[in-house]
Amino acid sequence: MSLVLDSHTVFASLDHRTGPWLEEEEARAIAHVYRIRSRFNAVVPSIARLPPEVLLEIFSWVHLAEDSHMDTRWIAVSQVCQRWRNIAVSKPSLWSRLAPWSGEFLSLCAARSGNHPLTFQWENDDAKYKMLLAYSSRCSSINVTLGEPGVMEQFTSDFCNAAQPWSQLESMTIELDEEKSEIDSPSFPKFLCTPDMLPSFPRLQFLSLTNVFPSLWTTISVHGKSLRTLRLFNGSVNVERAPLTSFWDMLSSLPMLEELFMAYVPTAYLLPEGVTAYTEPERTVNLSRLRILRVDMPCSSDMAYLLSPLQFPDTAVLHIERWDRETEDSVLAVFPRDLLRLSSYLNSIETVQLARTTDELGIDSVALVAYRSNVPCSRIFAHCPSDSDSAMIPMVLRNSLLQLTHVFQALTALELCLHSFNVRGITSSEWVEIFRTLSSCLKMLTFIGSDLNDQARTARDIEDLRFFLRFFTEHATSGLLEVSGMEDSSEPLRDTILPHLVRLDLVNLEQSVQATLREDVLKYLSSRKAASLPSTCEMYFESERWDVESESGTHATPSTPPLISEFPDPVSV
Structure with missing residues (x-):
């Protein structure tokens, strides 16, 4: 200028x-x-002065956000000016996701991608997709979606006849539409293995299969040297079910496996209908590097049978969902009866939160989150009928509470979400049984309120808390009459509930609740003293120490904050 x-x-x-x-x-x-x-x-707009790093990030996000792999809108965004074009051309990864565009444009993208690994987007078996096969030796990831009858066999043929080997392939996702596709499991091994049963993809680390499975799970075993993530989802009822022994053999051959996702896999119906008992396997499948285990199945007994030989490190994270909505079984019924293989993992869990949740689809669940060192390590969901008046949810909650100490033998803290319970749906005698099972171990108990600006909900929280406080008071002193003619004893009475409780937390509650409950709290603390319980129970309200005996109700900051967590929603596979 x-x-x-x-x-x-x-x-x-x-x-x-x-x-x-x-x-x-x-x-x-x-x-x-x-x-x-x-x-x-x-x-000049400020966006024209964005640094190249920011522009490249924007181009990448636009590319990922496209509705279809055939979209090229990200290219239009990157062509606003010469500077933007030069920046886009200089980034090989932007050009590395290939789809069956025209031959000229496909060649241009392949050239601009330089030596960057390529990602293929493959849909059905249209002849135009065969153009991608010319770059098979550079492909590191392929996403295949097949939705027409008979396409699996043709895809297998095209895939195996690529001019160059798939030597760089690290990630493979194959999805068949269960409503349209003919699931042809015998064709599955043809592209996973060479005729001499050597791995076709020696670097494969990620394998995701939807509605297509091998006739034998050992087909996947040949990739055991490097496979780190295995995802299996079955949406079809017609697929032939492979033997569970073969499935366990396959898991045993994957020493590097870090993530295992199984949703309605072909081992879903393991036991005959109506049968819940099974023989514990003698073998142990040690998944020593496992970080995440996700299992979705209809039946607790099937999941328990599937998990029965598994052993994994204490650092693993579990996410389990049971979809049988017609059972009152405990959330924890998904674990095998013999907990010896999982004892190290389960006995490291110190805190459990139990709640009723409703996800964005309106699905009701009884949900349990287990914590190790204040970090969530297990999420277990038992889906229930979407009916607020259903008697099944209180029964699932009751059975889950009764089983806590059997599964988590190091349990010391329990969090109960008040809005999850129909407290009166569980009888007083059942609550006695529940808290007696917890009395030997429980040191911290947290009641979580509704946290809603709703007077009716607040009144319900007060009613529920009063029930528990008066219930605890009654059972702290109920045995005194039995020893009225005897000398005082320093031992807790045999009918006393929660004798080792040292901390009771009330959180997510309106401030007015504190004053309303003060008298009930004082009576409970007095009853503990009268029963000569060995420990002193401290009260906390909204994460602050509650000096109940002081009329002003002053607070002091606690030395260790209570463990209160927002309950997570279920995630999809």
Whole structure:
């Protein structure tokens, strides 16, 4: 731009002339140039001055957000100006996701991707997809979606006849539409293995299969050296079910496995209908590197049978969902009867939160989150009928509470979400049984309120808390009459509930609840003293120490904050 020339260059030819007028003219010209430059920059959008790193991030997100792998809108975004075009062309990864565009455009993308690994998007068996096979040796990831009858066999043929080997392939996702596809499991091994049963993909680390499975699970075993993630989802009822022994053999051959997702896999119906008892397996399948285990199945007994030989590290994270809505079984019924193989994992869990949840689809569940060192390590969901008046949910909650100490033998803390319970749906005698099973271990108990600006909900929280406080008071002193003619004993009475409780937390409650419950809390604490319980129970309200005996109800900051967590929603596979 001629008006924005450097003034030093303009006056360079006059450097043989001297005088103050020259310095004044030069200063005036420089000021004029700065005014023009600032006026010009004022009308240039700020986005035009974004650094290349930010622009590349924007281009990448636009690329990932496209509705179809055939979309090229991200290219239009990157072509706003020459600077943007140059930045986009300089980033090989932007051009590495290939789809069956025209031959010229496909060649252009392959060239601009440089040596960057390629990702293939393959849909059905249209002849145009065969153009991708020319770049098979550079492919590191392939996503295949097949939805027409008979396409699996044709895809297998095309895939195996690629001109170059799939030597760089690290990730494979194959999905068949269960409503349209003919699931042809015998064709499955043809592209996973060579004729001499050597791995076709020696670097494969991620394998996801939906509605297509091998006739023998050992087909996957040949990739055991490097496979780290295995995802299996079955949406069809017609697929032939492979023997469970073969499935366990396959897991045993995957020493590097870190993530295992199973949803309605072909081992879903393991036991005959109506049969819940099974023989514990003698073998142990040690998944020593497992980080995440996700299992979705209809029946608790089938899941328990599937998990019965498994052993995994204490650091693993479990996510289990049971979809049989017609059972009152405990949430924890998904674990095998013999907990010896899982004892190290289960006995590291110290805190459990139990609640009723409703996800975005309106599905009701009884949900349990287990914590190790204040970090969630297990999420277990038992889906129930979506009926607020259903008697099944209280029964699932009751049975789950009764089983806690059997499964988690190191349990010391329990969190109960009040809005999850129809407290009166569980009888007083059942609550006695529940808290007696917890009395030997429980040291911290938390009641979580509704946290809603709803007077009716607050009144319900107060009613439920009063029930528990009076219930605890009654059973702290109920045995005193039995020993009225005897000397006082320092031992807790045999009918006393929660003798080892040292901390009771009330959280997510309106401030008015504190004053309303003060008298009931005082009676409970007095009953504990009268029963000569060995430990002193401290009260906390909204994460602060509650000095109940002080009329002002003053608070002091606790030395260790209570463990209160927002309950997670179920996640999809």
